[in-house]
Amino acid sequence: MPPQPVTGPEGPIRPRAAQLPQPVRAVLFDFSGTLLQMADYPDRVCATLGRAVDEREMDRILTGLEDALADPDVAAAQRGRDVSSRAHRRAFIRWYAAVPELAPVAGALYDQLRSPAHWVPYEDASATLAALYGAGIGVGVVSDVGWDLRPTFAHHGLDGYVSAWVHSFEHGTEKPDPALFREACARLAVSPGEALMVGDVPAKDGGAAAAGIRSYVLPAGQVPGSVRGLDAVLRLAGVA
Known part of the structure; x- marks a missing residue:
């Protein structure tokens, strides 16, 4: 890997000469919030509890999940x-168990998190992946996750x-560690300069830039199953 330029308070001390970017030969995608999204929490809670939950109780549960994230433990x-x-x-069971209504089913709620059926692809995910694949551009998934995503x-x-x-x-590490992005490039047989990373968390997915990979960060918070705006990825990759 070429030496990285030394950067001062105003920018690089010895800027490199301008170079044309290499063509994109591979696109790396984050998983959650980029290609797929977990089903809405109200649906998940009802499915796990095995009963209907009225609006007041659901609001109490969702507020409990939000407030629990501020708990030091x-x-x-x-x-x-x-x-x-x-x-x-x-980590997830500790979070779920912080809400009294969910504590008895924390393990079941975690198992549901890993269930393929409870993940919803964004409306444009399949078409985007198909277009990249059809154009001969390699596709990789680089995800901070606790289970195998292939199923x-x-x-x-x-x-x-x-x-x-x-x-x-x-790999015993998580994004933005450049090692994860470099590993994906190695598996796709491309150099970092030939890759594009697509995600939704700047501090995580934007870390690909430290590995010499161009990065495109999507806005967070999209509704599951909606159009994600992945057509921009095709334009960045030079796919018609």
Whole structure:
């Protein structure tokens, strides 16, 4: 890897000469919030509890989940949760269990999180992946996650488009560690300069820039199943 320029308060001390960007030969995607999104929490809660939940109780449960993230013990469990499957499970169960109504079913709610059927692809995910695949551009998934995502993609008929899978829990580290992005490039047999990373969290997915990879960060908070705006990825990759 070429040496990185030294940067001062105003910018690079010895700027490099301008170079034309290399053509995109591979696109790396984040998973949650980029290609697929978890089903709405009200639906998940009702499915896990096995009963209908009225509006007042649901509001209390959702408020409890929001407030729990400020609890020091819950917050501490979230740090480094994606470096192993054990840490991931512990972090989520600790969060769910902080809400009294969910404490008895915290384990079941976590199992539901891993269930392919409870993940919803964005409306334009399949067409985008198909277009990249058809153009001969490699596709990889680089995700901070605690379980293997291939069954989820297979459930929705998306796995055939993906040639490289990099799960954080299998590498003992998480984004923005450049090692994860470089691993995906190696598996797709492209240089970092030939890749594009697409995600929805600047501090995480934008870390690909440290590995020499162009990055495109989508706005967060889209409704599950809606159009994600992935057509921009095709334009960036030079796919008609």
